[in-house]
Amino acid sequence: MDALPMTPVEQIKSRLSTADVVGSYIKIVRAGANLKGVCPFHAEKSPSFFVSPARDSWHCFGCGKGGDQFSFVMDMEGVDFKEALEILARKAGVELRTENPKERSERARLFSLLEEAAAWYTGNLAHYPEVVTYLRKRGVAQETIASFQIGYALPVSNGWRAFTEQAIKKGYTPDELIKAGLAIKKGEQNGSASATSLYDRFRNRIMFPIADYNSRIIGFGGRIFPMESGSVSNGEREPAKYINSPQTILYDKSRVLYAFDKAKGAMRKENNCILVEGYMDAIMAHQAGTAYTVAVSGTALTEYQLQALKRLSERISTAFDMDEAGESATRRSIDLALEMGFDVRAITIPGSKDPADLIAEDVSVWTTQVEAADTIVSFFLQKALAKHDPETIGGKQGISKSVLPLIARIPQHVEKAHWVSVVASRLGVREDAVWADLQNIKNTPQTHTSKAEEKETVVPAYRGRAQLLEERLLGMLLAYGLAVPVDVTEDLFSTESARVILRSYRQQKDSKASLESLDPELRSMANKYMLETELAVAKENAPEEVTSCMEALRREALKKHLEKIEGDIRRAEGAGNTQQVSVLIQEFTALSKQLTSL
Structure with a gap:
């Protein structure tokens, strides 16, 4: 039976390795079995960016990005997968036949x-x-x-x-x-x-x-x-x-941002994107040295445009017209950006000038205002406080109506809690009252978040000791092809992603096959664990390290259980349930002895 022809992606990967592609953009040098270099996606002095030729993948331990040839080009060029495919196809000499x-x-x-x-x-x-x-x-x-x-x-x-x-x-x-x-x-x-x-x-x-x-x-x-004057005849419509x-x-105006091609390098470097409304605004901003500026050209921001920006920058600084007439359209763009997790700022333009006119008049004022860009919630809060009296019921309602919809769209819980506290303080009300109003706001369903962005939550932002141990254990099993010990069970792991990776490896009994069976996000995570292991643990020491990791994980599990029992004891004491307190103390003592014996 004839073999199936390779797909364009397979053809490209067979001709261009990840090391080839990355090496065409940045300098990478040999570091044992891997290659390393300074990460192009965040500022760093010591290299934390690694390429694994064996697994044809890359990962940066500084910013957390990682993937294959295609994800690297997507991040470097600020393009989607289709455009990255076209770029790499040209480099590899692969003809794409998807178009007529x-x-x-x-x-x-x-x-x-x-x-x-x-x-x-x-x-x-x-x-x-x-x-x-x-x-x-x-x-x-x-x-x-x-x-x-x-x-x-x-x-x-x-x-x-x-x-x-x-x-x-x-x-x-x-x-x-x-x-x-x-x-x-x-x-x-x-x-x-x-x-x-x-x-x-x-x-x-x-x-x-x-x-x-x-x-x-x-x-x-x-x-x-x-x-x-007089060039338009009477009755003739002004153009x-x-x-x-x-x-x-x-x-397609919904997918294009003016000057993006010129701004993408500066956006990545600054981790910021200034958004202006017109062509002249963008041009003058570039001339003024703020080359991380793009223009929306009279349209509201779309999800596609924001996704393109998200690949290069976590912050957006808006220099839009914020008068009453222009605020409604601007707020729609801001809402969408907040829902997608951007840090949104507002640049105040004095005298209601356009950015282009301000820069032509005094570029130093523009630079100062850019550096002083305020968080978007603070900007609208100050604007609402100037318009409404926070001492009156009507004023409190007006301020809440202006600011709470923005806070409701912030996905980060800590940041949301911060602004609830600030608003409550400025209005002179209890925080639970602000939380109650926030819950009553009918938020637009989160349909703007792409699947790729939703998957970002698979990797927790905070990695505690238990999670680090889990990652190291998985990394050693995968990197060195070790057999999974019988007592390494899924309930030993705290995250579903780690359990899925372990399950795949146990079923496949082979690192390469296991990686291929995972979805791209989990594959990237597994590659990261393996790279970390190769840099930290020699192969000959891996079996001993596996045993050590398992013991440490059991200790962490017991500590977590003991913390829970402590909380249960406090609650039982508060309720006056002496019988339950006695039972819990006995359980706590037994587990403490077990922990000491490990």
Whole structure:
């Protein structure tokens, strides 16, 4: 029977090892059977990032990230799995056949057409120095204009079809111009478009190319170039200040953040992302040295956009318009970000200016405000306190209405408890009253959290001694292929993830087969345990260490049981139940002797 053909993922893994991929991004050096380097995902001086060639995996003991070739590229490039697959396929020379060849060819031509458009728009600046003068007056430096490929779409005085005619001369078809969002067909004509039935979508506009996360141009935003007084005839509609490319097979505004491709490296380094509203805001923020800035371009944040940010940064600092008109849309974005576990901050812009105008006026003020960004709950609490009197019932209600919905969406219990305490203190009420109101808030179901994010809770943030012992025991069994002792049972382990890993290894009786049977999250955990073991325990010492770990785990279990009995004794004494106290003391004494004998 013929073997099944390898999948694209299998082909890539057969040609590119994890060490190959990681080594193409960062410097890694030999460390025994493994490789080590400085982690690219968090600031560190001593290397805590390790690659295991034997298991074709990586793990950082500093920040906890880990996985295979694909997860590394996803984190490094800030892309999803599909895009990581495409990047690695190109590196490995693997042809992906998931797309229809005709559709793939069409996408390639549209990318090329959009690059052609960007080059044409930037070339126009040389013939329209007044556009450059306007940009310079707004504070945009010449090198920034070039870096962001800012251009100009010709005015109507040059005709309605200036770029369309240029593109057709280059061999592009009318249908391609429409599909790329660069041209519009006159009227509601049916069938394929002809050259004469089209006109340029963008005219007399300063052009901002919009790139995907791999710096490929997928669309444009166009700002009307300020026209002289009297340039619009009586009765003629004033053109929109901004227009963007329509939805195309390349451009989906719900999945794109302007300047993300330029910001992703700085976002990872700073563990922060500044969110602004407009193209000019983002451009000027980059020019000001805050290169970890992206723009939402007039749309509310979506789950997809936040997931892309989450791969690179745990913090979001918003520099949005917070007036009454803009607050509603902003709050929806903030709610979603809080539910996804972001540390959300608010940057206060003095004088109700746009970030771009503030930076052009005084870049030092912008830098100061960025550094002073307040937590989002504190920001809205201060705003509510300035608007409402906390001494009155109505004021207390107004403040609660503004702040409690935000607190309700914070997933971390400790942080939530902190803000409940703060709000109770500011309102002069008991904390349980705030908790009661918080419980009454009808929270939006947590549908925004992806499965991958839900799985993050599999690994507890705090690792106590018992858990460290469990991980070391599993690591030694898996790393060195040791037989599972009869008295190592699942009830010896405190977490379900550890029990699943033990069960898999016991059933498979082989480390490699066991790892392959686990889901990606548990496989990453098991690889981490094995790497930790290899760094800490020599193979020849492993059997003795296994025995030592088992004894220590039994002691930890007995200590935990004794702590529980202590609590039971206190409660029984408080209830005046002397008979139960006597029974519990006897049990406590017996277990204490057992602990001493171990």
